[in-house]
Amino acid sequence: MENFEFVSPTKFVFGRGVETQIGEKLAQEGARKALVHFGGQSARRSGLVDRVCASLDAAGVEHVELGGVRPNPEITLVREGVALAKREGVDWVVAVGGGSVIDSAKAIANGACIDGDVWELFETKRPNPDVLPIAVVLTIPAAGSEGSKNTVISNDALGRKTGYGNDRQRPRLAFMNPELTFTLPAFQTAAGLTDMFCHLLERFFDDVGAVPVTDNLNLSLMRTVRAEAPRVLADPEGYDARANVMWAGMLCHQGLAGVGRHEDWATHALEHELSAFDTSITHGAGLAVMFPAWMEYVYDANPARFAFYGREVFGLSPTGDAEADALSAIDETRAFFASLGMPTTLEELGIGEEELDGALEKMLLTLRANKGEAFGSFKKLTADDARAIYRLAL
Numbered sequence: 001m002e003n004f005e006f007v008s009p010t011k012f013v014f015g016r017g018v019e020t021q022i023g024e025k026l027a028q029e030g031a032r033k034a035l036v037h038f039g040g041q042s043a044r045r046s047g048l049v050d051r052v053c054a055s056l057d058a059a060g061v062e063h064v065e066l067g068g069v070r071p072n073p074e075i076t077l078v079r080e081g082v083a084l085a086k087r088e089g090v091d092w093v094v095a096v097g098g099g100s101v102i103d104s105a106k107a108i109a110n111g112a113c114i115d116g117d118v119w120e121l122f123e124t125k126r127p128n129p130d131v132l133p134i135a136v137v138l139t140i141p142a143a144g145s146e147g148s149k150n151t152v153i154s155n156d157a158l159g160r161k162t163g164y165g166n167d168r169q170r171p172r173l174a175f176m177n178p179e180l181t182f183t184l185p186a187f188q189t190a191a192g193l194t195d196m197f198c199h200l201l202e203r204f205f206d207d208v209g210a211v212p213v214t215d216n217l218n219l220s221l222m223r224t225v226r227a228e229a230p231r232v233l234a235d236p237e238g239y240d241a242r243a244n245v246m247w248a249g250m251l252c253h254q255g256l257a258g259v260g261r262h263e264d265w266a267t268h269a270l271e272h273e274l275s276a277f278d279t280s281i282t283h284g285a286g287l288a289v290m291f292p293a294w295m296e297y298v299y300d301a302n303p304a305r306f307a308f309y310g311r312e313v314f315g316l317s318p319t320g321d322a323e324a325d326a327l328s329a330i331d332e333t334r335a336f337f338a339s340l341g342m343p344t345t346l347e348e349l350g351i352g353e354e355e356l357d358g359a360l361e362k363m364l365l366t367l368r369a370n371k372g373e374a375f376g377s378f379k380k381l382t383a384d385d386a387r388a389i390y391r392l393a394l
């Protein structure tokens with residue numbers, strides 16, 4: 001078990017109707033004026049933004065609004081938010097939405113406390129000690145940003161999408177009402193399930209041996225996501241399955257499922273290049289394509305780990321041949337994503353051989369800028385390996 005540091009300062013307020021407590025809870029924290037940040041349409045259309053603002057009004061917390069966050073959130077709106085936060089003197093940022101809105105809010109919360117351009121943090125990854133406190137009203141279980149220390153932002157002018165980690169940007173408060181997820185389209189529900197499952201895979205497959213306390217938690221979450229997925233897709237307004245999935249999405253990425261391990265994160269890096277190249281690609285759908293390809297490329301570094309995963313998560317019986325068992329586990333993974341309606345090839349994501357050829361070398365350059373010469377942990381990968389994995393994914 002490797003040394004680790006872990007902090008999770010978020011207060012989670014979970015259940016039906018909890019978003020109406022936001023004003024009262026923010027006032028208790030001493031909030032004076034909040035920037036309420038949200039996405040393109042859903043939270044406005046459902047009346048959620050109005051409900052959140054009414055709760056703030058009732059508690060005497062002033063607020064300004066900034067909507068329009070797109071999926072794969074972009075730095076231009078972040079800069080607008082930073083300027084607004086500074087001009088208005090806000091002391092809290094409230095994200096009403098999913099990973100994209102929360103990540104944009106985290107970037108604003110950092111940028112509001114520094115003098116220069118906030119993108120500099122994404123370039124240098126330097127620690128930033130001063131971050132405005134963040135509250136979240138979650139509307140889609142997927143990225144886990146409501147509990148995580150990361151934000152991922154796109155910079156279209158540079159063709160980049162990259163992350164910035166900082167424990168100080170972990171949300172202070174997260175309101176999680178499963179009923180708010182009833183309106184999610186099946187595709188977004190499925191992409192979210194895929195993303196949370198992949199957050200567990202990234203932590204499970206690395207170069208550290210068994211860490212039972214962490215691994216058993218991780219495997220139990222994998223089994224839960226797998227079991228709840230068909231229930232939630234079959235009955236989008238079934239409260240219990242939605243609730244289990246919502247809480248699981250947080251647990252998959254807040255950090256506990258990887259403590260004591262190195263973790264891998266190569267596949268997320270490969271996917272982020274895809275959604276930087278084509279900003280209409282949904283993160284979870286990109287992962288559904290890239291994860292099985294990565295698995296096929298690297299499993300020979302430790303087939304026994306894959307065989308163990310296949311037994312524990314998919315109930316596969318051991319054949320005595322670890323390599324065959326590993327390959328079966330990879331097949332099951334791909335079949336699971338396909339059963340959710342996710343794409344399984346780059347072609348299905350709209351990237352055929354020709355598009356890939358045209359984009360690949362530029363993607364490998366930005367991948368190197370984001371991750372360095374060698375990346376990953378289960379098996380160290382170079383640009384040549386990344387090229388081969390993208391080709392496997394075609």
Ligand code: NZQ
Pocket residue numbers: 039040041042043069070071072073097098099100101103139140141142143144145148149150151152180181182183184185188192195253268283284
């Ligand atoms: O913009 P609106 O109209 O709100 O529509 C959104 C959006 O189109 C819609 N939606 C959200 N809640 C809804 C809803 N539609 C109906 N009913 C609701 N209740 O869903 C679409 C996707 O939303 P988005 O926030 O983009 O989804 P997600 O939570 O999957 O976030 C994806 C982003 O998070 C990043 C990804 O790279 C991607 O940019 N990640 C962030 C991480 C982190 N901060 O720790 C880790 C992840 O690995 C990931 O990289």
Ligand code: ZN
Pocket residue numbers: 143195196198199268283
């Ligand atoms: Zn992810």
